[in-house]
Amino acid sequence: MDWKSGNDAILEFAELIREKKANAYTGELKVGVDLGTANIVIAVVDENNRPIAGATQGASVVRDGIVVDYLGASQIVRKLKGEVEGILGVDLTYAKAATAIPPGILAGNTKIISxxxxxxxxxxxxxxxxxxxxxxxxxxxxxxxxxxxxxxxGISILKDGEVIFTADEATGGTHMSLVLAGFHHISFEEAEELKKNESQKKIFPIIKPVVQKMASIVNRFVIGYDVDVIYVVGGACVFNDFEKIFEDETGIKTIKPVEPLLVTPLGIAFNCQR
Ligand SMILES: Nc1ncnc2c1ncn2[C@@H]1O[C@H](COP(=O)(O)OP(=O)(O)OP(=O)(O)O)[C@@H](O)[C@H]1O
Ligand SMILES: [Mg+2]
Incomplete structure (x- = not known):
């Protein structure tokens, strides 16, 4: 699969979530559960990795792969599972699922996520x-x-289809909101809303240093590796000028797929082993 056909799968998954509907399928289903810092997402795909259904909810029960509210996290996953079951008309109890962690997390924390x-x-x-x-x-x-x-x-570097390096460092969308909150003297929650709803023209110049910081993190990690292209995903890269700043700072061609928020959750389902 190249990244263009990847884009088709992502678009299809986004539509399923938006319209709360399911695709027809045969065979066993594969489930992916993304316990993110800002969003929890369940993705369901078939044996051929075609998106079948999904559901998502904003949450702050996990922080950078560390579960800060175990009961809350468990309840949200159960609730989203119920939603997806309703959409599919199928009981997913004991369905096989994959989940994910930021690179470099300790084994004990991985166990808790799982x-x-x-x-x-x-x-x-x-x-x-x-x-x-x-x-x-x-x-x-x-x-x-x-x-x-x-x-x-977080970063993964691939060579000939193999992941040869992974790393992860603090700085994400939360830090953009903190900068906005400081700039406008408003609360973090207000800044989150402003960031998502105000025009990018007004927001981006203020949060640009955070994007430059992200690019400098990437710059450090790619030293010594032969990287010609950077693919950016995740909710913090939705800004139109995000790739341009990355290209300016890293000197490496930067590509953003459609619906960058949903790429990782869908990929987790792709990685569910049967
Ligand atoms: N329309 C938008 N404009 C700006 N930022 C957005 C938008 N939508 C989402 N975000 C930001 O994207 C971030 C969430 O992205 P994502 O869902 O990829 O994170 P996560 O998987 O929950 O977190 P992590 O992977 O770091 O644990 C939040 O900081 C959120 O504010
Ligand atoms: Mg994530």
Whole structure:
């Protein structure tokens, strides 16, 4: 799969979520559960990785791969599972599922993430790195995938289809909102709303230094690797000029797929082992 056909799958998945509908399918389903800092997403695909259904909810029960509210996280996954079951008309109890972690997280924290998904009566068959999950959807053989989510900038570098390096560092959409909050003397929550609803023309100049910081993180990680293209995903890269700043700072061609918020969750489902 190349990144263009990846885009088709992402668009299809986005439409399923938006319209709360399911595609017809045969065979076993694969589930992906993304426990993000800002959003929790369940993605369901068929054996051929065609998107079948999905559901999402904003939440702050996990922070950068660390579960800060176990019960809350478990309840949201259960609720989203119920929603997807309703849309599909199928019971997903003990369905096989994959989940994901930011690169470099400690084994104990990985276990807790996996336990949350388990507690919603899924059977966890794989725990994958977030940017690696995104790379699967984009069908990338070479280059870097950078996932800028709520809390962190994560990177996977691929060579000939193999992930040869992963890393993760603080700085995500949350930091953009903190900068906006400081600039306008408003609360973090107000800044989150402003960031998403005000015109990018007004927001972007203020949060641009955060994007430059993200690019400088990437610059440090790609040293010594042969990276010709950077693919950016995650909710913090939705700004139109995001790629341009990345290109200016890194000197590397930067590509953003459609619906960057949904790439990693879909890729987690792709990585569900049967
Ligand atoms: N329309 C938008 N404009 C600007 N920022 C947005 C928009 N939509 C979402 N975001 C930001 O994207 C971030 C969430 O992205 P994403 O869902 O990829 O993160 P996450 O997976 O929950 O977090 P992480 O991967 O860091 O644990 C939040 O900071 C949110 O404010
Ligand atoms: Mg994420």
């Amino acid at each position: 336990n949350v998904v388990d507690s919603a009566d899924f059977v966890v068959t794989n725990v994958v790195d977030e940017p690696t999950a995104a790379a699967t959807v984009l069908g990338i053989q070479n280059g870097a995938v950078v996932d800028v989510g709520g809390g962190t900038t």
